[in-house]
Amino acid sequence: MIYDLHTHSNASDGILSPEELVSRAKSRGVTHLALTDHDTTEGLHRAGIIADQEGICLISGIEFSTQWQGINIHIVGLNVNVEGEQLCAAIAKQGKIRGERAHEIGRRLAHEGIKDAYDGARSFAQGSIIGRPHFARFLVDKGHVPSMSVAFKRYLGAGKAGDVKHSWPDIGQAVADIRSAGGVAVIAHPNRYNLTRTKLRRLVADFKDAGGEAIEVVSGQQSSNDTAAMQNIAAQFDLHASCGSDFHMPDQPWQELGAFGALPAQCNPVWQLWQEAG
Numbered sequence: 105m106i107y108d109l110h111t112h113s114n115a116s117d118g119i120l121s122p123e124e125l126v127s128r129a130k131s132r133g134v135t136h137l138a139l140t141d142h143d144t145t146e147g148l149h150r151a152g153i154i155a156d157q158e159g160i161c162l163i164s165g166i167e168f169s170t171q172w173q174g175i176n177i178h179i180v181g182l183n184v185n186v187e188g189e190q191l192c193a194a195i196a197k198q199g200k201i202r203g204e205r206a207h208e209i210g211r212r213l214a215h216e217g218i219k220d221a222y223d224g225a226r227s228f229a230q231g232s233i234i235g236r237p238h239f240a241r242f243l244v245d246k247g248h249v250p251s252m253s254v255a256f257k258r259y260l261g262a263g264k265a266g267d268v269k270h271s272w273p274d275i276g277q278a279v280a281d282i283r284s285a286g287g288v289a290v291i292a293h294p295n296r297y298n299l300t301r302t303k304l305r306r307l308v309a310d311f312k313d314a315g316g317e318a319i320e321v322v323s324g325q326q327s328s329n330d331t332a333a334m335q336n337i338a339a340q341f342d343l344h345a346s347c348g349s350d351f352h353m354p355d356q357p358w359q360e361l362g363a364f365g366a367l368p369a370q371c372n373p374v375w376q377l378w379q380e381a382g
């Protein structure tokens with residue numbers, strides 16, 4: 105069995121449609137797939153239809169943008185009831201924040217001499233929620249930068265003009281919203297925040313206090329040192345372990361569907377939480 109519990113479709117900033125994502129996961133041997141688009145559950149209905157046809161188990165997920173001590177932290181929700189009232193209200197609020205933020209990013213890029221970025225990003229989003237990758241694609245398309253990673257380095261990454269983050273809810277809010285819909289809250293890609301071990305432990309402690317239950321011990325292709333360190337933290341805080349690719353698009357081997365190391369045997373896999381619940 106291969107569980108990939110962190111993936112994106114074009115309902116947020118992924119490239120593949122929900123149908124293409126599910127088919128690709130199936131063809132790569134994934135047996136249990138969570139679609140966890142940023143701040144939306146829009147793609148899940150379509151993903152569910154094709155998952156039934158293809159015979160792959162789809163887990164309803166979401167990846168919430170939050171902030172903690174001024175840092176942009178992502179909290180994944182797994183096995184959520186997409187009709188949960190509080191969850192739907194939270195998603196509506198995130199959508200509003202994203203809309204306002206996109207306008208602000210557009211204004212800030214205009215100050216940098218880049219015109220029409222908001223409209224450009226919106227057309228790349230094609231009606232889905234807007235994220236920084238849509239701005240990155242616009243910047244590449246218009247020749248302002250050679251690649252998306254340079255777009256982040258120059259314009260969109262931490263501390264750059266397009267880094268507008270102070271409106272996200274705190275992690276406690278996201279955990280509560282996920283739990284209100286019967287879901288399990290998971291700290292996404294803990295290695296990617298460049299936190300010291302001490303600060304990461306503080307984040308995990310706050311998350312646990314808020315009712316968080318799991319952490320991604322394996323996120324995409326990472327070193328065995330990182331896996332061991334995250335497994336230690338999971339054990340120390342009595343958290344369940346999740347694993348996922350964070351797949352966004354084909355041709356990025358480091359985040360291909362299902363392509364990551366196994367969870368260490370000592371871990372309590374996160375799926376126990378919903379399998380036990382029946």
Ligand code: AMP
Binds near residue numbers: 169236
């Ligand atoms: P947002 O959700 O609007 O805050 O945008 C964050 C998303 O941008 C992440 O989920 C990634 O998909 C993408 N991203 C972040 N950093 C980079 C980078 N350096 N290069 C390419 N994409 C990135």
Ligand code: MN
Binds near residue numbers: 112117142237352
């Ligand atoms: Mn993304």
Ligand code: MN
Binds near residue numbers: 178292293
């Ligand atoms: Mn993320």
Ligand code: MN
Binds near residue numbers: 111112
């Ligand atoms: Mn993600």
